[in-house]
Amino acid sequence: xxxxxxxxYRETIHxxxxxxxxxxxxxxxxxxxATCGCHRKHAIRVLKGFKRFTKxxxxxxxxxxxxxxxxIINPLKEIWLAANLPCSKRLKVILPxxxxxxxxxxxxxxxxxxxxxxxxSPPTIDRILKPIRIQFTKRGKSTTKPGNxxxxxxxxxxxxxxxxxPGFFEADxxxxxxxxxxxxxxxxxxxxxxxTGWTEQRAVWGKGETAVLQQLKLIEGILPFPILGFDCDxxxxxxxxxxxxxxxxxxxxxxxxxAGPIVKMTMHTSNRKNWTHIRQWLGYDRLNNPAxxxxxxxxxxKEWRLFHNFFCxxxxxxxxxxxxxxxSNAMTP
Numbered sequence: 001x002x003x004x005x006x007x008x009y010r011e012t013i014h015x016x017x018x019x020x021x022x023x024x025x026x027x028x029x030x031x032x033x034a035t036c037g038c039h040r041k042h043a044i045r046v047l048k049g050f051k052r053f054t055k056x057x058x059x060x061x062x063x064x065x066x067x068x069x070x071x072i073i074n075p076l077k078e079i080w081l082a083a084n085l086p087c088s089k090r091l092k093v094i095l096p097x098x099x100x101x102x103x104x105x106x107x108x109x110x111x112x113x114x115x116x117x118x119x120x121s122p123p124t125i126d127r128i129l130k131p132i133r134i135q136f137t138k139r140g141k142s143t144t145k146p147g148n149x150x151x152x153x154x155x156x157x158x159x160x161x162x163x164x165x166p167g168f169f170e171a172d173x174x175x176x177x178x179x180x181x182x183x184x185x186x187x188x189x190x191x192x193x194x195x196t197g198w199t200e201q202r203a204v205w206g207k208g209e210t211a212v213l214q215q216l217k218l219i220e221g222i223l224p225f226p227i228l229g230f231d232c233d234x235x236x237x238x239x240x241x242x243x244x245x246x247x248x249x250x251x252x253x254x255x256x257x258x259a260g261p262i263v264k265m266t267m268h269t270s271n272r273k274n275w276t277h278i279r280q281w282l283g284y285d286r287l288n289n290p291a292x293x294x295x296x297x298x299x300x301x302k303e304w305r306l307f308h309n310f311f312c313x314x315x316x317x318x319x320x321x322x323x324x325x326x327x328s329n330a331m332t333p
Contacts, residue, residue, distance in 0.1 A: 006036055014050040067124055071113050075102055076125065077132055084280050085136060088122035088129070090313065095120070161255065163194045167228035168255075170194060171216075172271065173207065173237060174278045178286025186287035186296065187237075189215055192273045197314025198224070199273055200305060203296040207237040213246060215297075222301075229255040277308055 001009070017028050032043045067073075079098045080091055095117055103109060109117075161168045174188040175181065184206050191200045200223070202215035220227055230247060232238035239258060247254035281304075287296075 001036065009035065010046065010050055014047050017047045065124075066116060067120065067128060069113075069116075071110070072116050072120075073128055075099075075106070075109065075113070075117060076120070076128060078102060078106070080129060080132075085133075088125035091125055092120065092122050093313075161194075161229050161231075165228065166193055166195045166198070166225045168194050169227060169230055171230060171232040171238060172274060173233075173235060174274050176282065176285070176287040178284065178288075180286070183288065184290075186290075186292055188278050188282075188296075188300075189219075190274055190278060191216075191219060193225075199277055199308055201277060201300045203293045203300065205290045205293050207235070209237060209240045209242045212237045213242045216243070217246070218301075226252075227254050229257065231257045231259065233259045277304070 013028065013032060017025060020028055029040060029043050029047075032038075032047065033040055036043070038046075076091075076095075079095065079102055080086065083091065083094055083098060086094065099109075099114065099117065169191050171192075172190050174190055176186045176188065178185075187204050187207050189202045189204060189212060192198070200219045202219060204211040204215055227247075244256060247256045
């Protein structure tokens with residue numbers, strides 16, 4: 001019997017044991033010992049001291065946090081929303097820049113509130129905004145259909161790349177399909193350089209191999225460094241002969257790899273940028289008009305690539321799950 005099953009069994013039997021007479025308790029103890037395989041004295045202690053509900057957490061000692069104040073939470077929330085939902089570390093940096101604009105719109109803040117907002121730390125921002133972030137969290141649909149033709153020819157990415165050098169990219173697609181994946185709609189190709197955090201996005205109508213390859217060629221022509229490695233998910237828009245020939249038939253072939261079974265673990269860099277660089281700006285609505293592709297690519301190529309690559313800091317994880325810290329390859333333009 002598993003520990004969970006034993007706990008469920010104790011929950012069902014302890015009420016009978018408490019309400020039972022002395023003779024009935026003897027029978028219940030015999031049943032409990034035979035079922036769980038425990039000693040009789042242990043069974044008595046378990047059933048006698050069993051508590052169905054855990055005790056409430058003790059009240060936090062000391063004076064309440066000064067940040068649990070609507071006068072501080074409201075400006076923090078408004079600036080966070082106006083700045084397009086940045087992470088706590090970015091919000092900490094932009095607060096001194098955005099506070100004067102907040103004052104012009106909503107009125108003066110007291111000196112105590114202003115000082116508290118300037119001194120607030122990123123972890124405190126995370127704690128304050130945690131219940132607010134839930135309201136703005138939404139997940140898109142996964143539209144990756146495995147491409148079976150080249151899965152055996154294209155290796156899974158492991159640790160064969162020198163990710164400290166610029167030029168090793170992760171690629172993913174973001175579907176602007178709304179609540180349904182039926183029919184045709186706009187997709188965004190998202191490329192992220194692992195070492196520098198340099199990003200490029202382009203829109204395509206549908207997920208056709210020719211259209212995807214055409215946009216990848218345009219991206220490659222304006223990159224500040226050559227592509228040395230290309231890692232993608234297992235979708236058919238990437239795993240095709242057109243793209244394989246494009247990377248293989250050149251003087252210096254590009255290392256073409258694909259993601260493993262758990263894509264989130266092997267393509268963590270591009271998956272993070274999908275949210276900050278695309279979803280936060282375009283949302284989850286359905287774009288089912290092919291006329292949207294051209295203006296969206298104009299926005300991607302002439303506005304957003306400059307904004308994200310030259311005016312926004314790129315953040316990489318230094319340490320995760322208690323592992324030893326490693327040197328950061330993030331570059332802040």
